[in-house]
Amino acid sequence: MKTHFLLDPDVVFLNHGSFGATPKPVFAAYQEWQRRLERQPVYFISHELFDHLAHAGEQLGRYVGVPGSDLVFIPNSTFGLNVVARSLQLGPGDEVLTTNHEYGACDNVWHFLSQKQGFRYVQQPITLPVTSAEAIVDELWQGVTPRTRFIFLSHITSATALTFPIADICRRARAAGIITIIDGAHAPGQLPLDLTAIAPDFYFGNTHKWLCSPKGSAFLYARPDQQALIEPLVVGWGWGDGRTLTFGSNFLDYTQWLGTNDLSAYLAVPDAIQFQEEHNWTAVRAQCHTLLRQTMHQIGELTGLPSIYPADSHAGFYHQMATIPLPQLANVEAFKMALLNQFRVEVPIVTWNGRHFIRVSIQAYNTPQDVEVLLEALAVLLPDSAARDEG
Amino acid sequence: MKTHFLLDPDVVFLNHGSFGATPKPVFAAYQEWQRRLERQPVYFISHELFDHLAHAGEQLGRYVGVPGSDLVFIPNSTFGLNVVARSLQLGPGDEVLTTNHEYGACDNVWHFLSQKQGFRYVQQPITLPVTSAEAIVDELWQGVTPRTRFIFLSHITSATALTFPIADICRRARAAGIITIIDGAHAPGQLPLDLTAIAPDFYFGNTHKWLCSPKGSAFLYARPDQQALIEPLVVGWGWGDGRTLTFGSNFLDYTQWLGTNDLSAYLAVPDAIQFQEEHNWTAVRAQCHTLLRQTMHQIGELTGLPSIYPADSHAGFYHQMATIPLPQLANVEAFKMALLNQFRVEVPIVTWNGRHFIRVSIQAYNTPQDVEVLLEALAVLLPDSAARDEG
Numbered sequence: 148m149k150t151h152f153l154l155d156p157d158v159v160f161l162n163h164g165s166f167g168a169t170p171k172p173v174f175a176a177y178q179e180w181q182r183r184l185e186r187q188p189v190y191f192i193s194h195e196l197f198d199h200l201a202h203a204g205e206q207l208g209r210y211v212g213v214p215g216s217d218l219v220f221i222p223n224s225t226f227g228l229n230v231v232a233r234s235l236q237l238g239p240g241d242e243v244l245t246t247n248h249e250y251g252a253c254d255n256v257w258h259f260l261s262q263k264q265g266f267r268y269v270q271q272p273i274t275l276p277v278t279s280a281e282a283i284v285d286e287l288w289q290g291v292t293p294r295t296r297f298i299f300l301s302h303i304t305s306a307t308a309l310t311f312p313i314a315d316i317c318r319r320a321r322a323a324g325i326i327t328i329i330d331g332a333h334a335p336g337q338l339p340l341d342l343t344a345i346a347p348d349f350y351f352g353n354t355h356k357w358l359c360s361p362k363g364s365a366f367l368y369a370r371p372d373q374q375a376l377i378e379p380l381v382v383g384w385g386w387g388d389g390r391t392l393t394f395g396s397n398f399l400d401y402t403q404w405l406g407t408n409d410l411s412a413y414l415a416v417p418d419a420i421q422f423q424e425e426h427n428w429t430a431v432r433a434q435c436h437t438l439l440r441q442t443m444h445q446i447g448e449l450t451g452l453p454s455i456y457p458a459d460s461h462a463g464f465y466h467q468m469a470t471i472p473l474p475q476l477a478n479v480e481a482f483k484m485a486l487l488n489q490f491r492v493e494v495p496i497v498t499w500n501g502r503h504f505i506r507v508s509i510q511a512y513n514t515p516q517d518v519e520v521l522l523e524a525l526a527v528l529l530p531d532s533a534a535r536d537e538g
Numbered sequence: 539m540k541t542h543f544l545l546d547p548d549v550v551f552l553n554h555g556s557f558g559a560t561p562k563p564v565f566a567a568y569q570e571w572q573r574r575l576e577r578q579p580v581y582f583i584s585h586e587l588f589d590h591l592a593h594a595g596e597q598l599g600r601y602v603g604v605p606g607s608d609l610v611f612i613p614n615s616t617f618g619l620n621v622v623a624r625s626l627q628l629g630p631g632d633e634v635l636t637t638n639h640e641y642g643a644c645d646n647v648w649h650f651l652s653q654k655q656g657f658r659y660v661q662q663p664i665t666l667p668v669t670s671a672e673a674i675v676d677e678l679w680q681g682v683t684p685r686t687r688f689i690f691l692s693h694i695t696s697a698t699a700l701t702f703p704i705a706d707i708c709r710r711a712r713a714a715g716i717i718t719i720i721d722g723a724h725a726p727g728q729l730p731l732d733l734t735a736i737a738p739d740f741y742f743g744n745t746h747k748w749l750c751s752p753k754g755s756a757f758l759y760a761r762p763d764q765q766a767l768i769e770p771l772v773v774g775w776g777w778g779d780g781r782t783l784t785f786g787s788n789f790l791d792y793t794q795w796l797g798t799n800d801l802s803a804y805l806a807v808p809d810a811i812q813f814q815e816e817h818n819w820t821a822v823r824a825q826c827h828t829l830l831r832q833t834m835h836q837i838g839e840l841t842g843l844p845s846i847y848p849a850d851s852h853a854g855f856y857h858q859m860a861t862i863p864l865p866q867l868a869n870v871e872a873f874k875m876a877l878l879n880q881f882r883v884e885v886p887i888v889t890w891n892g893r894h895f896i897r898v899s900i901q902a903y904n905t906p907q908d909v910e911v912l913l914e915a916l917a918v919l920l921p922d923s924a925a926r927d928e929g
């Protein structure tokens with residue numbers, strides 16, 4: 148499978164999770180859109196682009212289980228949170244509830260706004276190892292108060308690669324009158340996604356990670372009855388009395404066209420969907436998960452440290468990306484560079500809550516041999532990398 | 539020269555002004571950056587990208603006459619205005635002074651914020667035809683009051699293709715304690731640009747128009763002593779206590795990295811500068827201006843309507859783009875489509891202040907034959923396109 152990707156064949160690439168990787172036919176379609184744009188830029192942007200964009204939106208909508216007109220393309224998930232969070236009219240006395248597993252850039256968005264607007268951003272701890280969906284929901288709900296107006300959390304967390312039971316959380320939040328904002332950065336393509344079934348109020352996710360579209364492609368979904376909350380983050384032709392763009396709703400007009408840009412990454416999303424469909428991705432995912440489960444087991448044998456996930460792999464707490472405990476390291480950056488420079492292994496070393504982990508991603512192009520190289524590298528490097536006990 | 543570009547050879551392309559066009563070697567460099575990113579996305583983004591971006595910023599800074607560290611890459615000019623305008627803490631009693639020649643999307647930014655914040659957005663009329671720089675400055679200054687905190691105006695206007703005397707305006711504004719925000723969407727590459735000499739407080743401009751870099755490349759410059767005003771528009775890793783990105787200043791940290799994206803268009807800006815330098819662009823510009831001046835004269839003879847610019851072409855009120863009066867048309871869109879469909883001429887028909895104009899751009903790839911086709915088309919179409927006199 149690696150020949151289908153543009154990845155350097157000399158690198159053992161176990162970090163699909165950070166920025167994804169794009170199959171060659173998807174990348175070719177992407178660059179072909181760019182050439183089409185250059186052939187007659189005015190006609191393309193004025194008469195063709197928005198039809199192609201609507202088509203891509205429909206394809207993506209079908210893939211994630213909602214009408215294409217309820218989602219907009221955005222460059223990445225963090226951008227999506229900025230659109231949603233900056234639209235909200237929060238003030239002193241309001242609370243936004245989240246977990247202590249969220250992506251740092253997203254935490255920054257909320258901290259920035261809470262400084263300006265005076266609301267509280269409540270980071271409720273979710274304890275590792277997790278045991279059950281019910282336990283996670285209950286632990287999260289310990290942070291709910293009568294002032295909780297929004298719940299923000301990841302579908303799959305970044306540092307801890309943990310799948311939260313968001314359907315349960317969205318259901319319980321709705322019953323309590325709390326609006327849900329779900330960060331799906333790592334979800335589309337890593338697991339089957341049916342947003343109608345999950346029923347969040349707002350959901351954004353990258354397509355450039357696990358759906359393998361080109362870098363800078365993501366989407367923001369808003370439930371129809373919540374779309375009126377959304378304001379433009381980048382005001383342009385789609386807002387105001389002099390609006391010249393009409394995509395069919397304020398939500399789309401306010402968010403879809405942010406001035407002259409190359410939107411080819413968005414237009415290549417249908418090619419990414421097609422690539423996965425043509426390559427039997429349900430089976431690919433299952434194979435990747437099996438290899439990842441073995442990898443986690445083997446690393447656990449090497450370190451003697453327990454998993455952060457329940458033993459039953461069918462519980463769905465991880466899929467193609469797993470965060471696996473390491474002994475405390477003396478120097479995280481040096482350890483990571485040794486993996487890359489001595490063993491050609493690209494894999495992230497994560498610090499979460501002061502503890503060190505390795506986050507392994509298994510994508511279609513990875514093989515058992517990749518894992519063998521990783522295990523060999525860890526066996527060599529770990530004994531000399533431990534933090535000295537200063538107790 | 540047209541063979542150096544990717545433009546459809548069958549189209550008489552007289553609309554460089556809307557979205558620019560990219561020379562083949564610049565486009566090749568652009569797509570090669572994209573392939574480099576795909577080869578090892580993690581290493582590229584984590585260890586190479588920001589050095590390349592700093593290099594591109596230095597090259598662009600040299601080209602526009604300021605240190606590279608005082609500008610950031612952005613996707614387009616409208617985005618730049620959003621960054622600046624949304625950073626300002628304006629309120630009731632404040633006034634932002636502008637002209638009635640500004641780009642509609644930028645007007646929308648100010649209208650959006652003035653509705654939220656209660657300041658006045660004052661659109662001072664600048665009369666056509668213009669007569670002198672002094673007259674423009676005096677007319678603008680009729681809108682200045684003790685409440686004027688910012689002056690916002692175009693370096694080269696979009697609809698009327700008029701170069702404002704921004705150095706004079708910035709000087710007078712500074713003496714009056716008014717901060718200047720200049721929209722240079724059409725300036726970089728169309729005229730030599732020395733931002734140190736012009737001395738605006740904030741200046742943003744597209745490089746994808748007249749500098750011919752790929753779509754989605756532009757910059758925002760902020761004077762060092764005004765950079766503290768800038769807040770992040772898209773909050774991410776570059777803001778807050780948990781900031782992990784350090785480009786050397788808050789200004790850069792807040793604005794340069796907006797989450798995972800393909801920044802190849804920015805990285806190709808040095809190639810665009812190099813292309814113009816290698817092709818003797820000072821001479822190219824002069825030739826284009828001469829052809830444009832002839833074109834304007836010939837269209838004036840056809841319509842009998844006077845120019846909006848002073849007769850002396852050395853006065854610098856237009857360069858490679860001119861807006862030329864047309865008789866009132868019955869149907870602007872039909873007229874434009876007839877030009878394109880019957881004569882293969884891509885040129886914008888502009889409505890400004892209820893009057894109709896044609897905006898002709900002459901770029902390196904245009905020839906006298908292109909202008910002949912335009913003139914023939916106008917000679918054929920104009921007699922049947924006039925609005926009926928309903929008086």
